[in-house]
């Protein structure tokens with residue numbers, strides 16, 4: 001018999017950003033966050049886990065292939081696998097009739113259907129489906145909330161990818177982290193015309209990894225302390241309200257303000273961290289002007305919201321009916337790709353100048 005499972009998990013893009021840990025060991029955040037889980041068919045990670053039951057060599061071993069390349073297991077993935085194996089040990093101790101899988105080697109193969117180098121949050125989807133596939137391969141039968149808490153040990157934002165739609169990660173207050181969990185705020189059918197557009201400003205650039213970046217921020221940024229105490233709690237409440245009411249204007253303003261503050265916190269880090277580049281800045285200006293112009297005709301304060309993670313690529317949130325025009329706008333603003341903006345014709349057309 002083969003003990004093997006394959007799982008896939010989608011990418012999530014936060015509108016209230018997670019940045020900072022209060023415990024590295026337990027992977028507990030300094031503030032709550034909220035994200036939208038994107039459609040699985042567009043951007044996803046897929047992972048197969050096989051338990052080598054007849055192995056007689058080194059036990060407790062694991063081998064990992066990422067997009068076809070053999071990779072070393074990170075300390076965090078090793079810790080995650082150890083936790084999940086320990087759960088299997090407990091199960092086997094209780095029931096002598098189930099197969100002994102806990103200490104068998106694991107073969108893990110993971111692929112993304114999008115370029116990892118594009119700087120899109122591949123760790124969230126990757127770790128979410130790893131935890132899900134190991135749960136199935138080791139027959140742990142854990143509920144989604146428990147798998148989410150395990151995925152968090154691999155990468156904080158991964159805990160949100162276990163759920164669809166709009167997902168909050170409540171920071172919690174207990175020292176053991178048991179109340180630091182992801183929770184679905186609204187399902188994927190709640191706001192059916194909500195769309196995301198991803199503008200890849202750079203598919204190659206290597207930035208400061210999130211883990212190291214947020215460590216330095218926690219150590220050095222006074223603005224982060226202000227953000228986590230005085231800003232995020234109100235924003236979490238306000239954006240949940242906006243989502244419940246499908247209030248795009250409020251949703252968009254909070255999203256853009258939170259992205260801006262996250263990048264301000266990066267600049268306040270010492271030495272500073274720069275994730276946005278000149279293309280990102282152009283996208284922000286373009287969306288700001290477009291929102292102003294559109295407002296005159298559609299009466300809405302915002303038509304598009306931008307948000308940026310730990311890299312220069314923009315994610316735009318907008319309603320389905322506006323996608324075609326915004327795509328045209330972006331394509332005509334960046335006719336030769338995002339590095340070569342040619343704005344004058346577009347400015348005239350959209351009245352942006």
Ligand code: DP6
Pocket residue numbers: 013014016017018019033121123124154155156157158210211212309310
């Ligand atoms: C900017 O989850 O990648 O995307 O927990 O150290 O693995 P680790 O960090 P990670 O950080 C994500 C940061 C972010 C914001 C967000 O997704 O909330």
